[in-house]
Amino acid sequence: MQLYDLTIHELGDLLRQKKASSREITESVFRRIRAVEPRIRSYVTLTEELALQQAKRADEKIAKDVGAIHELPLRGIPIGIKDNFLTEGIKTTCSSKILHNYIPPYNGTAVKRLIDEGAVVVGKLNMDEFAMGSSNENSAIGVVRNPWDLERIPGGSSGGSAAAVAAGECIAATGTDTGGSIRLPAALTNLVGVKPTYGRVSRYGIVAFASSLDQVGPIAKDVTDAAILLKALAGHDPRDSTSLNVPVPDYTKTLVPDIKGWKIGIPKEYFIEGLDIEVKKAIDAAIGTVKRLGAECVEVTLPHTDYGVPTYYILATAEASSNLARYDGIRYGHRNRSVRELIPLYEKSRSDGFGAEVKRRIMLGTYVLSAGYYDAYYLRGQKARTLIRRDFEKAFERCDVILTPVSPTPAWKIGEKIDDPLKMYLSDIFTINVNLAGLPGMSLPCGFTEGGLPIGMQLIAKHFEEEKMLRVAYAYEQATEWHKRRPKL
């Protein structure tokens, strides 16, 4: 195995034992990028010079105090940052034409925390434009390809993040998840992706899509890595009014492979007709494994499951239509130069700059908020949200953690769903309700199809109980070998 194939914790051991330097690790990652990036397209911007400077500083710090790596396990580790995280002085585009030349004057809180911990920033990762999409085909930069099968999508919207980690183009990455955008690509690329409780990680410095749903989280090669990243990212931020003022536990300490007696809820509504036969097989086998580990699987019901996608597409698009109003060509971003009047300036700049999916969602959101429709759509959606949340509250009375599939199918072919927006939206059917309820959810590898495509399973926990789902994930992971596989590139 090459350095770029290893996990954060494995590299941490090497750094501590002086068997490798941050410089070597970083160079290994950049060599890998040069080899595979033309086939994957995970990156929008690479920051090699900056990365090498950071690696050098990390090596100096490690030389002075080897013990410090225990407290700051990210020191010297090359991490990729999704391109909707504002990075000071580094172009941040959200994979959109409208921000094609935007250079933020500040670092977002999540980025700042990673840099303060000594992480090395490899570059900014490709995504679905403004985080709107499930396949990373809505990118003005270009389609991202799944390293496990270059004809297929990696999932979205954090497709670049997942593809890069899977391909060894960074050791781990950050993503955002509004309706499944971390969990879905992680599942389709054999990785671990965590969406924390809403408010766990600061949204200050993340380009907003749907403010009441967006969350930041890690995409990593295994549960331990995800826990390390989550611990670094989480915590109260006074700059984000929706940020929780609740202490952050050391998630790595909860990783004990013992779940004897734990109750795992299996919601019947998630095992539907449309579920791919191989996905069902893998999930059933995972349930078997979990039982063998001593946990008890109980059937639970989440009766309002089917209302999640329509609710989401009302609430998220409404919020997005408002959040994206600031992209008007006045203070930053693309401005159409052919007009000299205000309204045409707005219309042309925005139409030039936004892709079709973004326009679709802005219009949908504008419509559901417009005069006369607020009660019928937005207010109704908010109430449906309450019902969905209550479903989970009831279910959690009977179990510790809920287990479901992540995606109805494994990775699909590029172009397969792109002409049918509704079909694409339904890819989120298992992940979306977790965002609506604000709960923590994660996906992890649980098998492969005959054709070698990764399959993931989802674990969901109660608000603030990330530790529970991480523990179940860890126990399962340690009893299996899926997470050790790497794609052949």
Place this chain on the structure above:
Amino acid sequence: MKLSKEEVLKIATLARLELSASEVEKYSHQLSSILDYVEKLNQLNIEGIEPTAHAVLVPTPFREDRVAQDETMEKSLQNAPDREETFFKVPKVL
């Protein structure tokens, strides 16, 4: 829920988007089918249900009334499509 072309144009105006004739056609179809699907929510009995505006409720956070000088103005202005010293410049607004 069928959206007419006029309605699509009205929405586009509110959202400051310019659509070509073929786009109006395309979006009118797509938005109509999405709205049809969204109508599913009408099946729900929401009588007496409180709306959820915030996934996780926390007590109102406040900021103390203390000045913090921000030093990023120049960097912010560098992104301006058009500027005159420290002004943002736009076409004449009548």
Place this chain on the structure above:
Amino acid sequence: MEYETVIGLEVHAQLLTKTKLFCACPTEFGRKPNVSTCPVCLGLPGTLPVLNRQAVEFAIRAGLATDCKIAEKSVFARKNYFYPDLPKGYQISQYELPICLKGHLDIEADGVKKRIGLTRIHMEEDAGKLVHEHPETRAKDASWVDFNRGGTPLLEIVSEPEMRGPQEAVAYLKKLRAILVYTEICDGNMEEGSLRCDANVSLRPIGQEKFGTKVELKNMNSFKNVEKAILYEIDRQTAVLEDGGKIIQETRLWDADRGETQSMRGKEEAHDYRYFPDPDLLPLVVEGAWIERVRKELPELPDAKKERFMAQYRLPAYDAEVLASSRGLADFFEVCAAEFAQPKKVANWVMNEFLRMIKNDERLIPASRLKPKHLAEALRMVEEGTLSGSAAKNVLQKVFDTGETPKAIVEKEGLAQISDEGSIEKAVEDVIAANPKEVERYKAGNDKLLGFFVGQIMKNTGGRANPAKVNELLKKKL
């Protein structure tokens, strides 16, 4: 056809917080554009609002001072529209659940007392400034945006449509302004825009319950302009109706130079603001304890102060009204009256001379070198006879200009009043001797010339002769 005017006022008050509503930029800004901004108030991607506690405190204060109910839970909502001075493409305001509801103001117009209902008070952020002529180059071929003002906390105060004429409207506005300045939440400056007033004016036939079509008036930056604009609009609407026409619901701008309101029609499209609760801000919860503390800390308000001045100092209503109109003035009066226990005299001096010296601008009171104790001192000297009334005026002006005490000035400039009979008699005799023609004319019956003689004596004595004595001795000698 007799019409009744229906007026409602919408007032926006800029709050005297140190920082903006949702970020820590200073509200006091320098002249260079955009120096008082940050990523949050510039609406840069990824930024989030955090609520200024002091702004909420001021909103509670305003609500309590106008007898509103303070909502225990109020919600910030986004008002969505596109304009270059609105960086996020939405304004954070309050819509369905404002912080204050259902208050009132008591006014007096044309001698009639009336209570005007206050519908609501809510918090919102101000927009930036869009100028159409470059302040230095004077170029006019573009527009320029300055976001220094953007994000400043505002209170929007909406009255019930219960005013029936321009006098009532102005009385309401004056009372509201006094309350806002009294409670130190706004500096009330209409010319500079820290207090803005829009008026909704409609007419209906007397006796009709249904309201007529209302027209919104904007751009009135003084009490006088509010009055003129409303008067003009009443005339305009009356003329339209009497002609058989219909009033169009629109916004009209007051043009002070031309003395008319002008339609903004054609420049504005119907706005659909698509209000929804701002997901970046939690509901504003205000506990009872906070409200009670603000209530306890409320200063005595203008009406209460006026009543007390009438009762405690036995001042006539007019005096009490003028003194109570400004807290600074009222305090000045009271401190002085505590030292010189003739409140009516103090009141006269404060209302006339002192008000003149500070050019009617109460903001100049704190810096005034003339302090209450100085006025008391001067009044004591007049009482004792050491200083004449007219000399006192000069002395106090000098105190105002230099900060020296009246005693010191009187000594330095020898302004002490001349009251001894001997000196005055001599002065009288001198003037009589110097003006024989006038003496004859006076003796012939021209009584008015007495003033002339007094004037001459005052001139010759540098204004220091005791006027009462002068009059007495003059009459004796003539």
